[in-house]
Amino acid sequence: MDDILRFALLGLGLGALYALTAQGIVLIYRGSGVLNFAHGAIGMAGAYVQWELAVQHGVSYWTAVGCGVLVAGLLGVLTHLLVMRPLRRASSLARLVGTLAVFIVLTAAAVKRYGDSVQLVPGKLPSDLLEVAGATVSEDRVWLLGIAIAITVALHLLYKHSMFGLGTTAVAENQSAASSLGWSADLIAAANWGLGSALAGLTGILIVPVIGLSVNGLTTLLLSALAAALVGRFSSFPVTLAGGLVIGIVQSELTRFGTDITGLAASVPFLVIALVLVARGRALPLRGTFLDRLPALGTGRVRPVALAVTVAVALLLVALSTPQWADAITNTLVLSLIILSIVVVTGYAGQVSLAAYALAGTGAFIAGHAVADWGWPFELALLAGVLGTVPIGLLFALPAVRTRGVNLAIITLGLGTTLEVMVFQNTDLATTPGSDGIAVGRQTLFGIDISGVDHPQRYAALVLLLFIGAALVVANIRRSRTGRRLIAVRANERAAAALGIGVRATKLYAFGVSAAIAALAGVLTGFRSTSVVFTDFAAFDSITALGLAVIGGVGFLVGPLFGATFAAGTVGARFGDLVVPGLSEWMPLIGGIILLLTLVGNQDGIGQGLGKQAAAVERRLPRRRSLDRARSIEGAPAPASTPTPEAAPDAHRAAPLPLHVANLTVRYGGVVAVDDLSFAIEPGRVTGLIGPNGAGKTSAIDAVTGFTRPASGSVRLGDRDLTGTAVHLRARAGLSRSFQSLELFEDMTVLDNLYAACDRPGPWTYLKDLIRPGSRPLPAQVLIAVREFGLESSLDRSVGDLSYGERRLLAIARAVATSPSVLLLDEPAAGLSDDETRELARLVRRLAEDWGMGVLLVEHDVDMVMSVCDQVVVLDFGRRISVGTPDEVRADPAVRAAYLGDLSPEEAEESVPGAEGDPVSA
Numbered sequence: 001m002d003d004i005l006r007f008a009l010l011g012l013g014l015g016a017l018y019a020l021t022a023q024g025i026v027l028i029y030r031g032s033g034v035l036n037f038a039h040g041a042i043g044m045a046g047a048y049v050q051w052e053l054a055v056q057h058g059v060s061y062w063t064a065v066g067c068g069v070l071v072a073g074l075l076g077v078l079t080h081l082l083v084m085r086p087l088r089r090a091s092s093l094a095r096l097v098g099t100l101a102v103f104i105v106l107t108a109a110a111v112k113r114y115g116d117s118v119q120l121v122p123g124k125l126p127s128d129l130l131e132v133a134g135a136t137v138s139e140d141r142v143w144l145l146g147i148a149i150a151i152t153v154a155l156h157l158l159y160k161h162s163m164f165g166l167g168t169t170a171v172a173e174n175q176s177a178a179s180s181l182g183w184s185a186d187l188i189a190a191a192n193w194g195l196g197s198a199l200a201g202l203t204g205i206l207i208v209p210v211i212g213l214s215v216n217g218l219t220t221l222l223l224s225a226l227a228a229a230l231v232g233r234f235s236s237f238p239v240t241l242a243g244g245l246v247i248g249i250v251q252s253e254l255t256r257f258g259t260d261i262t263g264l265a266a267s268v269p270f271l272v273i274a275l276v277l278v279a280r281g282r283a284l285p286l287r288g289t290f291l292d293r294l295p296a297l298g299t300g301r302v303r304p305v306a307l308a309v310t311v312a313v314a315l316l317l318v319a320l321s322t323p324q325w326a327d328a329i330t331n332t333l334v335l336s337l338i339i340l341s342i343v344v345v346t347g348y349a350g351q352v353s354l355a356a357y358a359l360a361g362t363g364a365f366i367a368g369h370a371v372a373d374w375g376w377p378f379e380l381a382l383l384a385g386v387l388g389t390v391p392i393g394l395l396f397a398l399p400a401v402r403t404r405g406v407n408l409a410i411i412t413l414g415l416g417t418t419l420e421v422m423v424f425q426n427t428d429l430a431t432t433p434g435s436d437g438i439a440v441g442r443q444t445l446f447g448i449d450i451s452g453v454d455h456p457q458r459y460a461a462l463v464l465l466l467f468i469g470a471a472l473v474v475a476n477i478r479r480s481r482t483g484r485r486l487i488a489v490r491a492n493e494r495a496a497a498a499l500g501i502g503v504r505a506t507k508l509y510a511f512g513v514s515a516a517i518a519a520l521a522g523v524l525t526g527f528r529s530t531s532v533v534f535t536d537f538a539a540f541d542s543i544t545a546l547g548l549a550v551i552g553g554v555g556f557l558v559g560p561l562f563g564a565t566f567a568a569g570t571v572g573a574r575f576g577d578l579v580v581p582g583l584s585e586w587m588p589l590i591g592g593i594i595l596l597l598t599l600v601g602n603q604d605g606i607g608q609g610l611g612k613q614a615a616a617v618e619r620r621l622p623r624r625r626s627l628d629r630a631r632s633i634e635g636a637p638a639p640a641s642t643p644t645p646e647a648a649p650d651a652h653r654a655a656p657l658p659l660h661v662a663n664l665t666v667r668y669g670g671v672v673a674v675d676d677l678s679f680a681i682e683p684g685r686v687t688g689l690i691g692p693n694g695a696g697k698t699s700a701i702d703a704v705t706g707f708t709r710p711a712s713g714s715v716r717l718g719d720r721d722l723t724g725t726a727v728h729l730r731a732r733a734g735l736s737r738s739f740q741s742l743e744l745f746e747d748m749t750v751l752d753n754l755y756a757a758c759d760r761p762g763p764w765t766y767l768k769d770l771i772r773p774g775s776r777p778l779p780a781q782v783l784i785a786v787r788e789f790g791l792e793s794s795l796d797r798s799v800g801d802l803s804y805g806e807r808r809l810l811a812i813a814r815a816v817a818t819s820p821s822v823l824l825l826d827e828p829a830a831g832l833s834d835d836e837t838r839e840l841a842r843l844v845r846r847l848a849e850d851w852g853m854g855v856l857l858v859e860h861d862v863d864m865v866m867s868v869c870d871q872v873v874v875l876d877f878g879r880r881i882s883v884g885t886p887d888e889v890r891a892d893p894a895v896r897a898a899y900l901g902d903l904s905p906e907e908a909e910e911s912v913p914g915a916e917g918d919p920v921s922a
């Protein structure tokens with residue numbers, strides 16, 4: 001019992017450190033909306049400044065503290081002004097990498113100046129031992145706790161009652177409204193950055209006497225602090241304090257009572273992060289989620305002759321290289337492989353993962369044990385390492401199913417760190433007797449000695465060939481149907497799901513492939529020497545790898561090679577040394593600065609510049625028309641069996657399935673958006689769903705298509721009960737929808753938007769696409785839709801280049817391309833001219849009459865609805881107040897009262913036939 005109390009008290013001291021760090025992170029997040037990954041590094045910088053002035057230059061303690069805090073605050077303001085402000089309209093990846101870049105620059109500069117050893121720093125806080133309730137704690141922990149509480153109270157009061165605090169809250173809630181009231185969002189953000197970073201500096205100075213002064217000590221505190229800040233939802237200072245304290249106590253108790261499991265206590269923050277984020281996450285983003293500008297993507301096209309020449313020249317250079325150059329080539333290529341794994345998961349699938357090194361280490365771990373414990377040959381061990389890491393990659397992907405963006409970055413970094421502290425740093429698991437790692441000896445490949453120690457050139461050649469192989473696989477993915485799905489999910493998860501794409505499976509696939517590539521890099525790193533050493537796989541190195549990926553261009557196949565050149569020990573560093581002796585030591589810092597310049601100058605990285613040049617060359621070559629391409633397999637002649645609209649006039653007919661919606665109720669908290677709604681949609685008929693703004697029309701579509709979980713009610717399509725079925729499965733069953741806000745895949749071409757809708761790859765396609773990316777011709781019904789909607793000449797255009805009307809048509813054509821039985825159109829005519837609306841009305845009728853679809857039309861243009869629909873359902877406050885033919889509905893006084901507003905409510909009340917829900921569908 002005494003022990004429990006003693007360790008709880010110790011934990012309070014530890015928790016106070018986390019809370020102090022976390023408050024600065026919350027402060028900056030509240031003031032600028034940025035999650036500052038550089039927070040620990042800024043604190044570290046402040047602590048070093050204080051230490052250098054006080055210890056090395058004899059400046060008085062308090063003056064040195066003042067300078068440390070000031071420098072940290074200044075670094076915060078500069079980060080805002082020079083990095084984050086220019087990035088405010090950039091992709092969320094660029095904004096995330098912005099603070100990661102500051103982290104890289106500060107840590108690289110600190111290592112250069114102070115080395116990476118730990119300094120013991122005497123503190124000013126009294127450190128006598130205190131007896132509290134029978135337990136002994138050091139007095140400085142109690143002081144730290146007091147300071148954490150005092151700062152929390154001060155921040156709470158400052159943000160609740162001062163003008164500055166109110167301004168910050170106003171800007172956070174609505175920037176433009178706050179600006180119109182005279183609050184400068186920019187000034188407020190800068191002030192918060194300054195204040196939060198100054199707090200980071202003060203925290204650093206207070207903490208280093210406890211944990212020692214080192215470059216990495218404070219930065220690793222970051223994850224624990226992030227966990228605390230997450231508990232406080234990045235907004236509440238008191239809850240953040242409580243979160244920090246609880247994490248500290250749990251960690252401390254586990255150190256005492258869970259000592260059998262290495263790293264368990266250290267993993268607590270990461271487990272908290274995972275739990276909190278996954279519990280709060282959503283499988284699909286909410287309606288109206290801000291759609292980001294996304295990093296540019298390469299085409300994945302490979303030019304075989306150029307590739308063959310490059311490989312031949314590279315092999316020749318490897319053969320002629322000295323051992324040092326061969327090592328540099330190996331370093332570059334292994335790092336390129338790590339970055340290539342990021343291209344798949346972050347570039348293509350849009351999932352910001354910081355797990356590359358954890359997965360690389362896993363590959364090395366499995367292969368190492370396969371050789372050391374089971375005596376497997378290198379070839380098999382390599383395969384086992386690569387394939388064995390895939391399930392671990394899938395585990396890392398599980399949080400991605402419910403989280404995204406920055407949250408996913410935190411969670412993957414946390415899981416990676418957990419793996420590092422629990423497995424890689426566990427001497428029982430990650431070392432063999434007499435070695436500092438897993439002793440694997442010298443390797444042969446099919447009888448050839450490829451030991452990296454004896455034959456660095458041969459090893460480099462092997463790594464080169466494997467890199468080329470992996471890059472070709474990634475190129476295949478990019479050009480395949482699977483690649484299109486990844487990019488669709490990256491662009492818009494909601495739209496992808498609505499087209500029948502399994503968002504979860506797609507993300508898992510990206511993580512799986514990425515894990516395999518990272519594992520390949522890990523095995524090749526580990527087996528270079530005679531023992532696999534796990535210091536090569538520090539989880540935080542994944543941050544640098546993501547930064548390098550961005551420098552090269554995270555969506556481009558050549559990006560990894562360019563990005564890797566800017567790291568220490570690579571070919572780039574050796575060249576640097578030739579030009580300026582000693583330059584390689586500055587490489588991490590130079591890499592960080594180049595990353596910052598890349599972010600501010602060209603966020604799409606070096607790869608994009610090359611891609612543009614290649615595209616310019618290609619433009620001078622003769623082009624083929626897109627429709628021809630769509631009808632043939634990647635340029636091969638169209639097969640004779642390719643159906644044409646003329647040859648198979650019925651190819652486009654929908655499977656005639658009626659939709660029955662019964663007693664549907666949708667609630668958002670206390671708001672009843674849809675109230676006991678029933679209706680039916682018959683094949684070949686158009687049903688209108690109308691009602692005033694906020695009547696619940698979109699909520700009804702959301703509930704029918706699975707985007708919103710209804711409180712009650714059922715949805716049946718033909719014989720199938722779809723109530724509770726996932727969005728993409730409803731789409732595959734024949735239920736397709738368009739969105740009020742269109743939700744097109746903005747960075748894809750028109751053709752690829754259509755392909756994303758009509759591709760129905762089977763489970764083997766995922767594997768086949770790795771080797772042979774086949775592209776099927778557009779199905780006949782999609783070709784007919786292309787003509788029907790007048791999109792033939794736009795197939796090759798990017799969605800961003802279409803006119804407003806064309807975008808609206810594409811949104812419907814894309815929904816039609818899924819070959820639905822029932823099509824639900826959410827305000828398709830919004831913003832169209834009269835002519836365009838008439839044309840659209842004609843199209844909607846044809847979809848019902850010629851294509852045999854059942855159509856639900858939600859529209860504010862009452863004339864259009866009345867002219868097009870066979871049946872109209874009228875909603876008001878979520879309730880069905882009328883149903884019937886357009887004429888019946890038009891004559892219904894209840895409708896006129898509620899919707900057209902030309903009857904008094906009393907008159908209307910008397911004349912509401914069947915308002916109490918007589919299901920039309922019965």
Ligand SMILES: Nc1ncnc2c1ncn2[C@@H]1O[C@H](COP(=O)(O)OP(=O)(O)OP(=O)(O)O)[C@@H](O)[C@H]1O
Pocket residue numbers: 286668669671672673691692693694695696697698699700
């Ligand atoms: N995610 C949500 N959380 C809380 N309330 C919501 C949410 N989505 C919609 N609502 C509320 O539900 C009600 C119905 O909204 P809905 O958007 O379905 O109506 P609508 O008829 O489609 O409106 P409009 O014609 O303006 O598009 C409104 O009161 C709206 O404010």
